[in-house]
Amino acid sequence: MxxxxxxxxxxxxxxxxxxxxxxxxxxxxxxxxxxxxxxxxxxxxxxxxxxxxxxxxxxxxxxxxxxxxxxxxxxxxxxxxxxxxxxxxxxxxxxxxxxxxxxxxxxxxxxxxxxxxxxxxxxxxxxxxxxxxxxxxxxxxxxxxxxxxxxxxxxxxxxxxxxxxxxxxxxxxxxxxxxxxxxxxxxxxDRAPKDGELSRPHQAIKEIIEELGSIDFGKVFKEFSSREAIYGFGDLQVKKLFDEVHKLGKEKN
Incomplete structure (x- = not known):
């Protein structure tokens, strides 16, 4: 065997x-x-x-x-x-x-x-x-x-x-x-927020949205996967982060 x-x-x-x-x-x-x-x-x-x-x-x-x-x-x-x-x-x-x-x-x-x-x-x-x-x-x-x-x-x-x-x-x-x-x-x-700042993944999502000038998830996911490949997150994990960042943005506006 x-x-x-x-x-x-x-x-x-x-x-x-x-x-x-x-x-x-x-x-x-x-x-x-x-x-x-x-x-x-x-x-x-x-x-x-x-x-x-x-x-x-x-x-x-x-x-x-x-x-x-x-x-x-x-x-x-x-x-x-x-x-x-x-x-x-x-x-x-x-x-x-x-x-x-x-x-x-x-x-x-x-x-x-x-x-x-x-x-x-x-x-x-x-x-x-x-x-x-x-x-x-x-x-x-x-x-x-x-x-x-x-x-x-x-x-x-x-x-x-x-x-x-x-x-x-x-x-x-x-x-x-x-x-x-x-x-x-x-x-x-780096996933733990420090001193009231966003965590590294959340901050990356926020910056990508701002740089792209778009909330198209497909584009954000592709860029996040390239920029933060160390996380290896799939679309479900990134979508969760994306929604959280998007919600925070709405609350501030």
């Missing part, structure tokens, strides 16, 4: 995943970068996540049933990966992907499996989506063995606890080995 597993961040990559790379594919269908993540156990975790996604992304998550039918089983399958399996984590460097990665490694932290990180050669708004089959195979060949799982497990726990100082401390400590950690952690820290 070939105990090889590929954990992909979202369904998109699975659609053009190279046929030459063998193994079972499991999908992370979450956006843990947004919403509550602090609970005492997995059962409670899945409950608050399903409730949050249902209330905030109602058009995408029609009911709790969809979350528990399409999202949770993938995580449960990860927990059931056999010992000594080789698990390849296909995640990019942006914050959206990183938060999901931290959780997955935390989830697998007690499993006796071999973890490998597969990343694009360089960060871009398109990530794996902008690569050809041969380029994806090259990414796989250049995988990194994760000898110490606790680095990412600690970051996830600090993320749950909203402990930015400890997150930054870990990022700096391991920046030579994992150069992608400090930028993602800093981007997360």
């Amino acid at each position: 070939d105990n090889t597993f590929h954990i992909l961040n979202g369904d998109a990559l699975s659609e053009f995943f190279p046929n030459n790379i063998k193994g079972q594919k499991l999908i992370v269908r979450e956006c843990l970068v947004d919403g509550p993540v602090t609970t005492d156990n997995l059962e409670a975790f899945f409950k608050i996540r399903s409730e949050y996604l249902e209330s905030n992304y109602n058009s995408e998550i029609d009911s709790k049933g969809k979350y528990f039918n399409e999202v949770v089983p993938q995580f449960q399958a990860m927990l059931n990966i056999p010992e000594a399996s080789n698990v390849f984590l296909w995640f990019e460097d942006d914050l959206f992907c990183q938060v999901n990665l931290w959780f997955v490694i935390y989830l697998l932290s007690k499993s006796k499996v071999n973890l490998f990180l597969v990343r694009p050669a360089k960060h871009s708004p398109y990530g794996f989506g902008g690569l050809s089959e041969s380029e994806l195979e090259s990414c796989f060949q250049n995988k990194t063995y994760l000898n110490d799982h606790t680095i990412f497990t600690q970051i996830w726990q600090n993320y749950q606890d909203h402990d930015l100082d400890k997150m930054k401390e870990i990022g700096l400590k391991y920046q030579d080995e994992f150069t992608f950690l400090p930028p993602a952690i800093q981007a997360h820290a």
Whole structure:
């Protein structure tokens, strides 16, 4: 039996995943970068996540049933990966992907499996989506063995606890080995408003609207994705920011 597993961040990559790379594919269908993540156990975790996604992304998550039918089983399958399996984590460097990665490694932290990180050669708004089959195979060949799982497990726990100082401390400590950690952690820290000012993502949306002289969401989303690629937000996350900025603008006028 070939105990090889590929954990992909979202369904998109699975659609053009190279046929030459063998193994079972499991999908992370979450956006843990947004919403509550602090609970005492997995059962409670899945409950608050399903409730949050249902209330905030109602058009995408029609009911709790969809979350528990399409999202949770993938995580449960990860927990059931056999010992000594080789698990390849296909995640990019942006914050959206990183938060999901931290959780997955935390989830697998007690499993006796071999973890490998597969990343694009360089960060871009398109990530794996902008690569050809041969380029994806090259990414796989250049995988990194994760000898110490606790680095990412600690970051996830600090993320749950909203402990930015400890997150930054870990990022700096391991920046030579994992150069992608400090930028993602800093981007997360910049989501917190300071001294009455807008957060970095909100400020970026505001500036883009002003520069474009337009509230056309499609144009704003495209520019935000290019300018703030470090966040890796999809249209749903950016639309939420966009609506919040637009509402603030109306309140001031």
